[in-house]
Amino acid sequence: RKRQRAVAVVPPPMKSRKKARQVTSRFHRVQEQLHAAEAALSAAKDAGQATGDTEDKLRRLRAELQQLGGREAYQQASRLQLQFCDSGRYVFQQLTSRGFRPSRREKRRPRVLEIGAVTRTLLRCPWLDVLAIDLKAQEQDIREVDFFQLEVDSERPFDAVVCAMVLNCVPTAAGRGQMLLKIREHLAIEGLLFVMLPKRCLSRSPHLTQPEFLALCEAMGYALLHQKASPKILYFVFSLRERVPLPDIAEQRRNPRRKKSTTRKGADVCNFDVRLSDPALDDEQARQG
Ligand SMILES: C[S@@+](CC[C@H](N)C(=O)[O-])C[C@H]1O[C@@H](n2cnc3c(N)ncnc32)[C@H](O)[C@@H]1O
Incomplete structure (x- = not known):
């Protein structure tokens, strides 16, 4: 049969x-x-x-x-x-070379928050204590939660936050700014922030160049420790030096060229942008039209 x-x-x-x-x-x-x-x-x-x-x-x-x-x-x-963007290996290498990897005798594993986790690469690492989150969990031990709703545990801040190819998924410039500002609340001072972005976000956008993006991060209190680029992806590691209050960040630095920016169209153009603003003020402006 x-x-x-x-x-x-x-x-x-x-x-x-x-x-x-x-x-x-x-x-x-x-x-x-x-x-x-x-x-x-x-x-x-x-x-x-x-x-x-x-x-x-x-x-x-x-x-x-x-x-x-x-x-x-x-x-x-x-x-x-992801198979072609080896963000996991980069995170392991950087944590190890910066002294975050514990010796065999040390009991405490570095605490890592992975935002936008679609695989268990970091979760599988035996010397890390990882909280992996995503809007839609694909694996059992990835917590299904929106980063913007994640409660801050100020008693136990994270030693590192990994934000790989996630900022570019946040739909607005102000939302991306909020993500970077909010990460500071979860991260310990001297903790590491890993940001990976498609290269075109900072090379093909009429709104933001790479030096402008880095200046924006620095204005928030993130000091750049290392960067590298593959043909399609940019990798950055920052150390959180201080949580600079938003009102202390000059308008010019929050928003390097807001006045000049226009939305361009075309296959090679990317409209990536980041804006640092107070969400309460944004809501007020939206209400006033
Ligand atoms: C392009 S994937 C990146 C996956 C992986 N980190 C990588 O390196 O390729 C972006 C992921 O971020 C998640 N994401 C976007 N916004 C999020 C948010 N606010 N909170 C949690 N996860 C979010 C999406 O659901 C998606 O799974």
């Missing part, structure tokens, strides 16, 4: 790097547009204006996201890209 072929109930794993790149960049683009449309909808509702067009746009964008395979397809694409 002929054997029946099993029917696949889950999509086959993604194999093409090109496809993976397309999925992640489309996902980011749609997420940014969704975020802007949601903000426009709530502003229109507050002002008592018609919302039909914006609601149509939101429906179209949600359908596009679903057609793409949602966050699951996006994370699968990220996993594939």
